[in-house]
Amino acid sequence: MSERIYASYWLETGDDPARAAEVIAGEQSSGTFVALPNETPELKARSGARVERLEVLERVSAPSLPTPVQAAYYTRCRLELSWPIENLGASLPMLMATVAGNLFELRCVTGLRITDLRLPPSFAAAYPGPAFGIQGTRQLSGVAGGPLIGTIIKPSVGLSPQETAQQVRELVQGGIDFIKDDELQGDGPHCPFDERVRAVMRVVNEAAERTGRKAMVAFNLTGDLDQMRRRHDLVLAQGGTCVMVCLNAVGLVGLHELRRHAQLPIHAHRAGWGSLTRSPALGWDYAPWQKFWRLAGADHLHVNGLRNKFSESDDSVIEAARAVLAPVMPQAPMTAMPVFSSGQTGLQAAATHAALGGADLIHTVGGGIFGHPQGVAAGVQALRAAWDAARAGVPLELQAERDAALRSALGFWK
Amino acid sequence: MSERIYASYWLETGDDPARAAEVIAGEQSSGTFVALPNETPELKARSGARVERLEVLERVSAPSLPTPVQAAYYTRCRLELSWPIENLGASLPMLMATVAGNLFELRCVTGLRITDLRLPPSFAAAYPGPAFGIQGTRQLSGVAGGPLIGTIIKPSVGLSPQETAQQVRELVQGGIDFIKDDELQGDGPHCPFDERVRAVMRVVNEAAERTGRKAMVAFNLTGDLDQMRRRHDLVLAQGGTCVMVCLNAVGLVGLHELRRHAQLPIHAHRAGWGSLTRSPALGWDYAPWQKFWRLAGADHLHVNGLRNKFSESDDSVIEAARAVLAPVMPQAPMTAMPVFSSGQTGLQAAATHAALGGADLIHTVGGGIFGHPQGVAAGVQALRAAWDAARAGVPLELQAERDAALRSALGFWK
Numbered sequence: 001m002s003e004r005i006y007a008s009y010w011l012e013t014g015d016d017p018a019r020a021a022e023v024i025a026g027e028q029s030s031g032t033f034v035a036l037p038n039e040t041p042e043l044k045a046r047s048g049a050r051v052e053r054l055e056v057l058e059r060v061s062a063p064s065l066p067t068p069v070q071a072a073y074y075t076r077c078r079l080e081l082s083w084p085i086e087n088l089g090a091s092l093p094m095l096m097a098t099v100a101g102n103l104f105e106l107r108c109v110t111g112l113r114i115t116d117l118r119l120p121p122s123f124a125a126a127y128p129g130p131a132f133g134i135q136g137t138r139q140l141s142g143v144a145g146g147p148l149i150g151t152i153i154k155p156s157v158g159l160s161p162q163e164t165a166q167q168v169r170e171l172v173q174g175g176i177d178f179i180k181d182d183e184l185q186g187d188g189p190h191c192p193f194d195e196r197v198r199a200v201m202r203v204v205n206e207a208a209e210r211t212g213r214k215a216m217v218a219f220n221l222t223g224d225l226d227q228m229r230r231r232h233d234l235v236l237a238q239g240g241t242c243v244m245v246c247l248n249a250v251g252l253v254g255l256h257e258l259r260r261h262a263q264l265p266i267h268a269h270r271a272g273w274g275s276l277t278r279s280p281a282l283g284w285d286y287a288p289w290q291k292f293w294r295l296a297g298a299d300h301l302h303v304n305g306l307r308n309k310f311s312e313s314d315d316s317v318i319e320a321a322r323a324v325l326a327p328v329m330p331q332a333p334m335t336a337m338p339v340f341s342s343g344q345t346g347l348q349a350a351a352t353h354a355a356l357g358g359a360d361l362i363h364t365v366g367g368g369i370f371g372h373p374q375g376v377a378a379g380v381q382a383l384r385a386a387w388d389a390a391r392a393g394v395p396l397e398l399q400a401e402r403d404a405a406l407r408s409a410l411g412f413w414k
Numbered sequence: 415m416s417e418r419i420y421a422s423y424w425l426e427t428g429d430d431p432a433r434a435a436e437v438i439a440g441e442q443s444s445g446t447f448v449a450l451p452n453e454t455p456e457l458k459a460r461s462g463a464r465v466e467r468l469e470v471l472e473r474v475s476a477p478s479l480p481t482p483v484q485a486a487y488y489t490r491c492r493l494e495l496s497w498p499i500e501n502l503g504a505s506l507p508m509l510m511a512t513v514a515g516n517l518f519e520l521r522c523v524t525g526l527r528i529t530d531l532r533l534p535p536s537f538a539a540a541y542p543g544p545a546f547g548i549q550g551t552r553q554l555s556g557v558a559g560g561p562l563i564g565t566i567i568k569p570s571v572g573l574s575p576q577e578t579a580q581q582v583r584e585l586v587q588g589g590i591d592f593i594k595d596d597e598l599q600g601d602g603p604h605c606p607f608d609e610r611v612r613a614v615m616r617v618v619n620e621a622a623e624r625t626g627r628k629a630m631v632a633f634n635l636t637g638d639l640d641q642m643r644r645r646h647d648l649v650l651a652q653g654g655t656c657v658m659v660c661l662n663a664v665g666l667v668g669l670h671e672l673r674r675h676a677q678l679p680i681h682a683h684r685a686g687w688g689s690l691t692r693s694p695a696l697g698w699d700y701a702p703w704q705k706f707w708r709l710a711g712a713d714h715l716h717v718n719g720l721r722n723k724f725s726e727s728d729d730s731v732i733e734a735a736r737a738v739l740a741p742v743m744p745q746a747p748m749t750a751m752p753v754f755s756s757g758q759t760g761l762q763a764a765a766t767h768a769a770l771g772g773a774d775l776i777h778t779v780g781g782g783i784f785g786h787p788q789g790v791a792a793g794v795q796a797l798r799a800a801w802d803a804a805r806a807g808v809p810l811e812l813q814a815e816r817d818a819a820l821r822s823a824l825g826f827w828k
Contacts, residue, residue, distance in 0.1 A: 028598065030569040038577070039569045047572030047604065065692050067725055086602045087571045093636045093663035094600040097685045101597055101660070104688025105724040155444040155453045157501045158461030163452070183515055184442065186508040188500045190461070222507045225639075225667050246515070249507035251665005253639050271511045274518030278479050279693035310519040311481055 003085040003120030006052065007099040007288070011079045012064050012111030012281060014071025017054055020108040025049035025081050028103055047087055053080035063110035064281030074110050090122035092252050092292055104282060111281030117288035119295075121331050127256070127295040129334030132265035134360045137299060137337055140241045140265065142213040143177050146391060149383045150178030150364040152341070157184050161191055165199035172207040172215045174369075174376035178362055181220035183246050183271045193221065193231050201238035208239075218244035218267035218300075225254065229261050236263055247293055248272035259297025267339070268298035278311070286316075287323035290336075294328050300337045300362060306351055308342035318355040325360065337362055344368060345413035346386025346396070346406065353390040363387070373408055382409035417499040417534030420466065421513040421702070425493045426478050426525030426695060428485025431468055434522040435493050439463035442517055443497060461501055467494040477524035478695030488524050504536035506666050506706055518696060525695030531702035533709075535745045541670070541709040543748030546679035548774045551713060551751055554655045554679065556627040557591050560805060563797045564592030564778040566755070571598050575605055579613035586621040586629045588783075588790035592776055595634035597660050597685045607635065607645050615652035622653075632658035632681035632714075639668065643675050650677055656714075661707055662686035673711025681753070682712035692725070700730075701737035704750075708742050714751045714776060720765055722756035732769040739774065751776055758782060759827035760800025760810070760820065767804040777801070787822055796823035 013020035029049035030039055055078040063074050088094035104112050132140070141148055151171060153164055171179055187193035197219055208214035221231035221243050228250070232243050244267040245258060258266060276283045290301055303320040304312045321340070327333035338361045340352060345368030353359055369379030385406035389399035400407040427434035443463035444453055469492040477488050495513075502508040518526050546554070555562055565585060567578055585593055601607040611633055622628035635645035635657050642664070646657050658681040659672060672680060690697045704715055717734040718726050735754070741747035752775045754766060759782030767773055783793030799820035803813035814821040 030572040038573070038581075043569060043572040047569070065725075066694060068727070069725075086604050087598065088600050089602050091600060091637050091641075093638065093660065093668070094598075096663040097597050097600075097636060097660040097683075100662075100689060101685035102688070102724075104686070104692055105718075105726060106688075107723060107725050109725070155457060155461070158444040158457040159452070167452075183511050184501065184508075186502050186505060186511075188503050190500050222511060223505050224507065225671050227505075228667075246507065246511040248514075248665075249510040250667045251662075252668065253642075253664045253671065254507070254667030257639050257667065257671075269511075271515035272518070274516070274520075275514060275690060275697045278518055279696045280480060282693045282696070283689045304519075309521060310516075311479075311483075311521050311523070312519060313482070 003122055004082040005085060005095065005099070005120065006080060006082045006118040007114060008116035009079045009081070010076070010111065010113040010115055011109065012074050012076045013108050014063060014067065014069055014074045014110055015108040017056060017075045017077045021051045021054050021079050023106060023108050024079070024103050025051050027106060028081070028098060028101060029083060029087060047084065050082045051079070052082050053078065065110050067107070067110045069107055076111070085120055085122055090126035092127060092256070092296060096252065096292065113281065113283055113285060114288045115285045117291050119291070119329055121329065123295055124329060124332030124334070128259060128297055129295055129328065129332060130266070130297055130299040130336050131259065131262065132299045133335050134337050137216070137265050141177050141216040145359070146384070146387050147359045147361045147363040148177040148216065149380055150180065150362050151176060151366055151369055152180050152182055152364055153185065154182070154366060156182030157188070157191070159191060161195040161199040164191065164196055165203050168200045168217070169203045170376050172204055174380045176215055176380050178216045178218070178364070180218040180244055180267060180364065183220060183222070183269045185220050186222055187227070193219070194234055197234055197238050197240065201240055205239050214241060216241045218242040220244045220246070222246045222249050225257055228254070228258050232258070232262055232264065240264065242267050244269060246271045247298070252292060252296055255293060255296040255298065265299035266297055267300040268293055268302070270302045286320040290320070290323055291328055294334045294336050298336055300339050303338045303340060305340040305342045305344045306348040310342055321356055321361070325356065339364060346383050346409060347413050349386040349390040350396065353387070359387060359391055368409070368413055371412055372405070373412070374405065378405040378408060381405035417536055418496045419499060419509065419513070419534065420494060420496045420532040421528060422530035423493045423495070424490070424525065424527040424529050425523065426488050426490045427522050428477060428481065428483055428488045428524055429522040431470060431489045431491045435465045435468050437520060437522050438493070438517050439465050439495050441520060442495070442512060442515060443501060461498065464496045465493070466496050467492065479524050481521070481524045483521055490525070499534055499536055504540035506541060506670070506710060510666065510706065527695065527697055527699065528702045529699045531705050533705070533743055535743065537709055538743060538746030538748070542673060542711055543709055543742065543746060544680070544711055544713040544750050545673065545676065546713045547749050548751050551630070551679050555591050555630040559773065560798070560801050561773045561775045561777040562591040562630065563794055564594065564776050565590060565780055565783055566594050566596055566778055567599065568596070568780055570596030571602070571605070573605060575609040575613040578605065578610055579617050582614045582631070583617045584790050586618055588794045590629055590794050592630045592632070592778065594632040594658055594681060594778065597634060597636070597683045599634050600636055601641070607633070608648055611648055611652050611654065615654055619653050628655060630656045632656040634658045634660070636660045636663050639671055642668070642672050646672070646676055646678065654678065656681050658683055660685045661712070666706060666710055669707060669710045669712065679713035680711055681714040682707055682716070684716045700734035704734070704737055705742055708748045708750050712750055714753050717752045717754060719754040719756045719758045720762040724756055735770055735775070739770065753778060760797050760823060761827050763800040763804040764810065767801070773801060773805055782823070782827055785826055786819070787826070788819065792819040792822060795819035
């Protein structure tokens with residue numbers, strides 16, 4: 001074998017960048033703080049991580065992260081390291097410990113962020129990737145083109161199963177494609193998972209029998225492994241078509257095991273992502289992070305939305321969505337469906353479409369649907385009209401002249 | 415039920431702190447960005463998160479994290495929130511999504527760090543905690559008092575199983591209590607897990623037959639679930655007494671399932687921890703973080719070491735170790751054993767002992783043992799002598815007068 005794993009970083013160091021790069025490469029492979037007699041040149045050549053690229057970007061006068069080692073200035077660089085796959089085998093957990101292990105706290109590091117990850121084909125052989133992806137999701141939801149128009153049950157928690165089902169009734173009658181639990185809604189005693197699924201699926205199945213099209217509902221089954229398996233089986237038995245899980249809450253083993261068990265698309269929520277990314281000098285870009293989860297089997301991946309209510313910039317949102325749509329590797333695309341949410345209405349359709357060059361996405365909209373003066377059905381229709389316009393390159397105002405629901409929506413979307 | 419979950423945060427906001435606190439509480443429970451007709455006062459009272467405490471600490475002129483919302487100043491506070499357990503049930507994954515979910519990226523937040531977590535007894539009923547802990551580890555390793563003197567196989571990767579076993583032979587002949595794989599050493603083709611375990615345990619078992627005391631070796635089984643179970647079973651079958659896993663690599667479901675399966679102590683490595691903690695304005699303190707893993711079953715937890723080679727301060731190290739030794743909750747101590755490592759020698763023994771008020775810990779030392787001029791056995795003996803002195807309140811220099819190995823060690827420890 002001669003496969004290698006490549007990871008790119010944004011690095012800031014008060015040390016000589018070349019030396020810092022070697023320290024990181026050493027720490028994450030055969031190196032130690034102290035020179036060892038058995039760390040032979042042969043061993044280093046075989047097992048050492050390699051500095052593939054080091055490009056100085058700029059110098060700054062203050063360190064981004066607190067450091068016990070003061071320097072006259074701090075150098076920011078692009079760094080690429082590579083590892084022989086022989087060090088770890090094609091293992092996602094071991095990959096995590098290797099590319100994102102004990103390196104953020106190194107003394108020579110005053111900033112470190114993983115920006116990219118390139119994996120050899122062995123990983124695609126070892127992991128299944130999404131079972132459904134875009135095509136499978138379109139098939140199950142009956143949405144051949146354009147985005148799945150979706151929404152989230154609100155309030156997040158507090159509704160009973162019957163109240164939840166009542167909200168779902170309104171939504172499916174309004175022609176919605178996709179509904180999801182909030183990530184906080186699990187299996188609490190006020191809204192037990194089983195009761196919720198039964199009540200909701202009764203409504204969804206009834207509507208599907210009438211209309212021939214079944215709304216996809218992502219039930220949040222986040223929990224311990226046996227719970228997740230049992231809950232998945234219930235959703236399947238009740239005719240449901242999607243399950244949702246919080247990635248950071250269950251971890252890689254959780255998602256991998258769910259994927260092995262599941263016969264339904266896995267809607268992957270990234271709750272907690274902010275803690276991994278919001279410091280610009282620390283943690284993760286979305287592109288490398290989401291690769292782990294796609295290899296492990298995520299079908300849908302959250303990417304926030306344009307002009308969202310959080311602190312993430314539009315550029316970052318689009319970069320994340322493009323990453324989800326890009327192949328994990330040339331030999332294994334494993335494409336997942338990006339999920340846009342947070343403060344969304346039809347006003348973001350054109351820009352979202354233009355930035356992605358397509359509409360292979362789930363667009364979840366709350367107030368922009370529920371707030372429609374003519375009700376939920378008109379809200380869903382307005383969203384669809386906005387997306388039709390975006391896909392046809394027609395200005396929203398022009399489309400509104402032909403579509404009454406969109407016309408009304410433009411009065412309150414903002 | 416009337417149990418509540420309490421989480422404390424360090425919060426920085428450009429908004430009115432009271433309003434920001436309510437936004438966070440709302441986002442993580444029944445609230446939404448848009449007021450909803452069905453978010454009734456009864457529902458909020460039942461399901462809303464509650465602001466228990468908000469204490470302003472200081473005002474600063476610049477935000478710690480990038481924010482799209484500029485303010486005249488930013489207020490730093492201590493915030494405590496509470497949730498009714500009914501929202502989520504006693505579920506560690508759902509707890510993660512609740513206390514550390516979509517809140518770090520909120521617009522009103524320019525800094526957010528979880529500093530504490532108090533859990534109701536339901537969690538102790540739902541999760542097993544460590545199966546071995548301090549007492550079980552002492553029993554298996556035959557170390558009745560004082561720390562387990564340990565070390566890490568080095569180089570981290572690159573040695574063959576036979577070379578690894580040779581290093582272990584030297585260590586057990588030297589009387590070491592504890593040896594661990596590096597977190598990068600998994601199941602690569604140059605050093606397959608099974609071969610490594612067989613080769614190492616042959617050496618360890620032979621020595622145990624001679625001496626009556628078996629060194630504890632923590633084999634890193636980090637991987638997918640089936641792999642971890644199978645590897646655990648091999649370690650057990652070969653007479654091994656410990657397995658090691660990287661927490662951030664396998665996640666909560668990974669550790670929980672390993673604990674359910676395991677009949678050996680679980681040595682929990684925190685590789686990647688730096689990405690969660692090194693920005694002072696973002697992420698996690700160790701105290702709340704390690705509670706998750708102790709509930710899920712970690713027996714040993716890494717805490718870095720005094721005067722370590724990383725960027726962590728001594729105060730932070732001691733706080734982490736104290737957290738690991740403190741009860742998870744009064745009704746369920748679930749105490750784990752802190753693991754001190756990184757640049758350690760006997761010089762840190764007295765200060766470590768004084769800060770913890772005891773020696774219930776694993777002290778892993780590399781160069782401080784291997785570098786001893788009289789060899790490994792003298793290195794181990796020097797460490798023990800340093801700890802004997804620390805526990806007896808005897809100055810190191812005085813102890814060195816009575817102990818030749820320690821006397822030599824003082825010449826090269828620094």
